[in-house]
Amino acid sequence: MRHKVLNIRIIDSYNFIPIALSKFPTTFGLVEEKKGNFPHYFNTRQNQDYVGTLPDIEFYGPSNMRESERSELIQWHEKNKDSIFNMNVAIQEYCSSDVTLLRKGCQRFQSLMMETASCDPFQYTTIASVCMAIYRHHFIQEDTIAMIPITGYFNKTNYSKKSIQWLEYISCKKGLKIRHALNHPEGEKKIGNFYVDGFDEENNHIYEFNGCFFHGCPRCYDKDLRNPYDNLPLWYKNKKTSEKKENLIKLGFRVTEMWECDWEKLVESDVKIQTFASAVETPGRLNPRDSFFGGRTDTTCLYRRIKNDEKIKYIDFTSLYPWTNKYCEYPLGHPEVITTDFKTIDQYFGFIKCQVLPPQNLFHPVLPVKYKEKLFFPLCYGCLKDFSSTCEHSLVERCFIGTWVSEELKLAVMKG
Known part of the structure; x- marks a missing residue:
């Protein structure tokens, strides 16, 4: 003070x-x-x-x-x-x-x-x-502790689930490798002054998905309507969208665009595309802080009547933090952000965001989960939400998604 x-x-x-x-x-x-x-x-x-x-x-x-x-x-x-x-x-x-x-x-x-x-x-x-x-x-030695970007290791640009669905559909249909916000460590590709929704580097091809409201679709909205986020009229937003396309073409790129309303009609009219789009997941990026759960104390036996040959002993574990700092491994430098083509977890060291199906017979569950701001170690996410005493949930209902340190997940796999 x-x-x-x-x-x-x-x-x-x-x-x-x-x-x-x-x-x-x-x-x-x-x-x-x-x-x-x-x-x-x-x-x-x-x-x-x-x-x-x-x-x-x-x-x-x-x-x-x-x-x-x-x-x-x-x-x-x-x-x-x-x-x-x-x-x-x-x-x-x-x-x-x-x-x-x-x-x-x-x-x-x-x-x-x-x-x-x-x-x-x-x-x-x-x-x-x-x-x-x-x-x-x-x-401290130079270049050993990385300076985390202010925005974290996240995509800095906005994207929609529909845009990811369309880009994934094009990638699958044409057998292309299109970079977008969720499948590359650095997010969307920046070309000149523009971020592009999708980029096929091999064919020098840009894919742009235009949300009707944010890009001023003349078929869906009145041109004089103003965007509440920046108070700009939609005719101006549409003009800027067209100028961006023209500039990218002048730079020597092929540009394919899809309007949101056209994609919705395509999905509605084709069952196969509808099935594909619904299967596309758009998970948020991993946040390392989500793996911090704090300490936990618990009791497993409140009273024990000992037999004649039994002894109860007290063991206190102290200085675990200094011991961990001295003897255990720590990551150095900036992480490699992996969003596709995953290997088995034993080949990774770091943070992992994934879906987990726990076993049903562990006395001491391994992985912590936060639910309604409280810490739990559940073996069924459905039981956690419903406070069930007997589990009757399906495999899908038992799963939970979270972020953990890779070493925790490796131990969890060992335990079943």
Whole structure:
């Protein structure tokens, strides 16, 4: 927090030095300083002007201390039990001592960081951000961490499901390889100043699908009607569409265009085309953040009556994040975005968006799924939605679509 008028920044020292203030003298070699003892439970309104014998040891909270601290307190209290205690003087000395100890400790910490890493820690917010800054400045190698584009690894242009249906139909019918928004890592092809809906590089052929409303179809809409997105009249949109086609032809490309209304009529009149179009899927691009599900705790047995030869033991797994960072694999550089011609998942390392059919007999399901902002590990998506106790859903109803790390999916496949 920063006070703008006084230009003062307020930070929490515990975010940088997560130890008790009493440990500062030994940690930072502050021999002349020591955190004193104060009867916090004696600090009440009626005792603000107290002058008398030293308060009873219970007012110092010995039950909340560690064994070594409690032993030191007992020795100190026994030694000073006959001294006079003045609340006003004691509280001022105690607070002043605390502030001095904190100040000197933080200054020592700051100077140590400056000497060893040339980094002022208090320019950051936490010790974690300090460590990251030191790592980036001194240790990270060039060209190892990719800068993700602001828009992500997504297609930057708009497209419609109907346009993808038409382009896929042309590709299948003529045996062509037409690049479009969903089958290429970089999305639509940019030619000159224009993005084109479909591009057959081998034949230098461009395919344009014109949505009737957005391109000003004169057969479907009044030419003076305005587009609500940019407030431009449709006759102007139609003019720009024609100019784009003419410019592409001048650049030496063949151009084939299809109007939305013509495609709809074609689909309605031909059952085969209708069947083909309905089978074309237009899934959204993978978002790596969709694979982040957070932590999960659960219980599998709330009570266990042990037998004579059984023992219950407690095992705690700690420091898994540092262990993973040190020993496990991480991807480097920009990803290869694969949208077609998929191989088996054992040949991939990264993020995978896919449809999964889980088994029906796992005690601990592998893959997490978010449903209505809650985390589940289902074996049937239909049961998840219906809260069914007995599964009577079909294979299709049991499937769910999601994004996971490839290693999770490999484990899921191993489990069936």
